[in-house]
Amino acid sequence: MNVIHPQDWAKPKGFSHGVVVEGPGRWIVLAGQTGDEDGTFPAELARQADVALQKIIRLLKEAGGGAEHIVRLTWYLTDREEYAEAGAGIGAAWKATLGRNFPPSTLLYVSGLVDRAAKVEIEVTAFIS
Template sequence: MRVLQPAEWSKPRGFSHGVMVDAPGRWVVLAGQTGGDEKGDYAADLAAQVATALKRIMKLLAEANAGPEHIVRLTWYLTDRSEHEAAGAGIGAAWKETLGRNFPPSTLLYIGGLVDTQAKVEIEVTAFVPNG
């Protein structure tokens, strides 16, 4: 994958504007993952829910023999802007623990709510694993 970064644009923090994939391989598309654990229980705070959602994503990617370096797109759905802004350090720590220094293209949306009313975040993932 090649990160798309025009020289005259400032480098974004925490994501990439785009990536280009020009190789044979396989696509991995994950449904939106929320911050609920295996039993369907949710932590009260957003950072903990993000940590759980990212761990779920890593587990699903491992099922496809993929890792965070293969992610080509993230779409985040969050239910509360102020809670998201306040949880920045915790979300950053969760990111570092699971995705490391991988910053794929991302879109973040604030929405009125998710299907599970306890969920504060849902993250969709698209990944590409090159052959070989």
């Protein structure tokens, strides 16, 4: 993958504006991940994000991939202020699961998710060449 980043643009923090993927390979598309495997939800948003990211890594491993293969993340969040307050914890969860990979990401604020206790849901698209 090659990151698309015009030289005259400010460097984005925690994501890339785009990537180019060339050559034969496999696409992996993951449904939005929330909550623990047993269907429970931690109370804190940062912990929910950590759980979702860990589940994403587990699913990618099942498909023969890893964090380095993620080409797009879409985050659905229920509370703008809580997300801002959870920044350090989310950053730590990111570092522990995704490392220094910063694929294109979109964050959306929604009025709620299917599971009422869910505060974040993360979808992933990955490509393995």
